[in-house]
Amino acid sequence: MADLTITAASVIAGADAARESGTAGETITAGKAVYFSSTTKKWMLADSNSATAEARKCTGIALNGASLNQPIAVLKGGDVTIGATLTAGTAYYLSDTAGGICPIADVGSGEYVNLLGLAKSTSVLAFAPQYPGVAL
Template identity: 65%
Template sequence: MADIVITPASVVPGAGAKVTSGTAGATITAGQVVYLDSTTTGKWHHADSDAATAAARGQGANVGIALNGASNGQPIDVLTEGPITLGAVLTAGTAYYLSPTPGGIAPLADLLTGDYVTLLGLATSTSVLNLDIQYSGVATA
């Protein structure tokens, strides 16, 4: 399998979702997983399950899915918890994880040896992911 294919124009937060605003630190597309680099730039960057730092791998509360596209220095809204329509085909009841591709979302089978396991959430339908990020701190063997 591969990362899910997201339609950026179809990324929409669901009722009750928690959203925060900030500044992009890279070119980000709606639907990509991002983290807040609070130690160096104070901006949102692509999250990545095989990144060098724990924050970029999903550790901490400042991780979510971009709701809009932005270039470095532009405003960005990030959904940090709750339902989100991704404009992608999901399998209801399936867990989705942070991908080793920066900003990507993947099924568990796509994680490679050495990638850190960060659960993003469960699909509640074929189009909605209930974002509830859980960082394991454990790399796949």
Template identity: 75%
Template sequence: MADITITPANVIAGSNASIASGTAGETITAGQAVYLSSTSKKWMLADSNSATAEARQAKGIALNGASLNQPVSVQTSGDIIIGGTLTAGTAYYLSETPGGIQPAADLAAGEFVCLLGLAKSTTVLALNIQFPGVSL
């Protein structure tokens, strides 16, 4: 398998979503996993095998696209229509591709485990980020 393919225009926050807003620190596309940089205070693409420790822990999913220094909204928990095809009941994790989301079956050696959530259906991800701080 591979990272889920997301159609950015189809990414929609659920009615129970918790949403943060801020500024993009790089180009971000709706549906990508992001973290908030402690140094720049801007949202950046999360990456499970990044050399930067804080980048390995996603804090949410971007709800809109943004270029450097543009406003971005980030869903931090709750249901999200992810804009891609999921397998109901499957756990989805941060990928080694910056901003990517992958199913559990694709976790590989060298990646830090960051659970993004569980698929409630083929379109809805119950976003509940967990980061135990361990690598495979």
């Protein structure tokens, strides 16, 4: 398998979504996994094998696209129609591609494990990130 192929225009927060607004620290597409940089105070793409420890811990899903220094809305928890085809009941994780989301089979050796959520259906991800801080 591979990273989810996300249609940005189809990313929609669910009724139970916890949201936060902020500023993009780089170009971000809707549906990408992000983290809040304590250094820049901006949202950045998360990456499971980043050299930066903070970047390995996804804390949100971008709900809209934004370029550097533009406003961005971020899902912090709850349901999201992710704009990709999911397998119901499957767990999805942070990928080693910046902002990517993948099943556990694609999390490789040396990558840090970051569970993003479980698929409630073929289109809805229950986003509830968990990061134990360990690499495979």
